[in-house]
Amino acid sequence: HSLKMKEVVAFMLARLGGNDKPSKEDVSKILDSVGIKAEAEKLDALFADLEKLSCSVDEAIKTGMDKLAIIPAGGGGGGGGAAAAGGAAATGGAEAKAEEEEEESKSSSKAGGNLFGGDDDDSDESSD
Numbered sequence: 001h002s003l004k005m006k007e008v009v010a011f012m013l014a015r016l017g018g019n020d021k022p023s024k025e026d027v028s029k030i031l032d033s034v035g036i037k038a039e040a041e042k043l044d045a046l047f048a049d050l051e052k053l054s055c056s057v058d059e060a061i062k063t064g065m066d067k068l069a070i071i072p073a074g075g076g077g078g079g080g081g082a083a084a085a086g087g088a089a090a091t092g093g094a095e096a097k098a099e100e101e102e103e104e105s106k107s108s109s110k111a112g113g114n115l116f117g118g119d120d121d122d123s124d125e126s127s128d
Contacts, residue, residue, distance in 0.1 A: 006031060007042050015057065 010030040014022035024047060028038040053060050 006036055007038065007046050010038070011046065 007027060010027045011022055013030055014026045019026060024038075024043045027043060027046075031038045050057065055063070
């Protein structure tokens with residue numbers, strides 16, 4: 001079956017909202033609410049697969065996550081550029097990187113409207 005994630009995500013959103021057994025209509029309503037038309041054949045395939053489960057959806061997710069846990073998920077690179085510079089330059093590079101990361105965290109918290117907290121700045125400063 002070739003499912004697109006939108007049907008699966010809408011199903012899981014319904015479950016997250018407290019509906020333990022969402023119907024096709026529930027999934028369609030969620031998708032409609034954001035301007036997406038549910039595709040009947042994909043909904044049929046999703047619900048057919050759900051009926052084949054020998055356990056609950058939660059148990060199936062846990063089993064799948066346990067299987068994924070054995071797959072290595074190494075970072076694959078990134079960093080290391082400062083170490084290549086060597087000596088005192090590497091230390092300066094590390095300090096610059098720390099400052100850059102601090103600046104990024106400040107700017108991202110402002111961009112997110114302090115959605116997740118952690119903004120050390122007084123938010124009332126600008127309204128004085």
